[in-house]
Amino acid sequence: MKYKCIIFDCDGVLVDSEEISNAIMIEMANELGVEIKLDYALKNFAGKSLKNSFEHIERLSKKLLPNNFVQEYRKRSYLAFKRDLKPVKGIHSLLDQIVVPFCVASSGPLEKIKLNLTITNLIERFENKMFSSYEIGSWKPNPEIFKYAAKEMGFKPEECVVIEDSLAGVRAGISGGFDVFGFANDNNKTEFEKEGATVFFEMDKLYDLLNEKE
Incomplete structure (x- = not known):
């Protein structure tokens, strides 16, 4: 990868x-x-x-x-x-496979991020790696939340990849200089591709796709 x-x-x-x-x-x-x-x-x-x-x-x-x-x-x-609330299908097994650092960057408040990750038994995987737009006063489609997360994790945008499911998030990632993988459906697939995202439809397939990008 x-x-x-x-x-x-x-x-x-x-x-x-x-x-x-x-x-x-x-x-x-x-x-x-x-x-x-x-x-x-x-x-x-x-x-x-x-x-x-x-x-x-x-x-x-x-x-x-x-x-x-x-x-x-x-x-x-x-x-x-x-x-x-349930975890996205396949996300736990995906995180089990990832060996590089990862984090979450969301437009929602930190309280909501923590609540959602706690309910879905994901919170331990993201301890001290949760970043909210409310912390910096900037929301998607502005790219600042992703730049902030990358900086806090110790990396440059070009060293990171963003995983998004919304058009606003895809635009934020692309405009910030990140590679973006769009978790898509039939309704937004074309829009994601026009923005420059790599599209995928199943979380179970993402790990292999990330490793294909060399």
């Missing part, structure tokens, strides 16, 4: 949380009279900051969100995670 460090996104890459969190977003938007489908939410909210997503809902609703909207979203989503 040519890479000296692997930087994982969290939601949708390590933990299977995107549909859970977006279902809560849809539920709360619907309560405000804004009808949003899951495909729309995944396309427009995945990988982006909550602030960006909430502003998007405000534009659709044409009115300000309630003052407690953020707190209520956190409360409902955390309860849903504790009840339903």
Whole structure:
């Protein structure tokens, strides 16, 4: 493997949380009279900051969100995670194979990263290797969170590879000078490839793909 460090996104890459969190977003938007489908939410909210997503809902609703909207979203989503969250299929076996340093860099707050990794029994693998956009005040598609993670791990961007599942994250990695592997589906495969990401569909296949890159 040519890479000296692997930087994982969290939601949708390590933990299977995107549909859970977006279902809560849809539920709360619907309560405000804004009808949003899951495909729309995944396309427009995945990988982006909550602030960006909430502003998007405000534009659709044409009115300000309630003052407690953020707190209520956190409360409902955390309860849903504790009840339903699972690791992405194949991620534990992948991490067992990796011999180079790895970390997680997420747009979510550190509290959420720790919660999600604890629920899915991944937390011990990422102790002292968790980096949040909230620590630096910069969110994807800006590349700073990946640059920050690489620097904290002791590597340059060109020595690292980013594993992402959102268009915002893919763009952040590419613009930051990283190689990016996009954990894709049929809906975003073409977009990922246009941005310059190497696309894959199963976590079980990623280790071999990483080793093919020389």
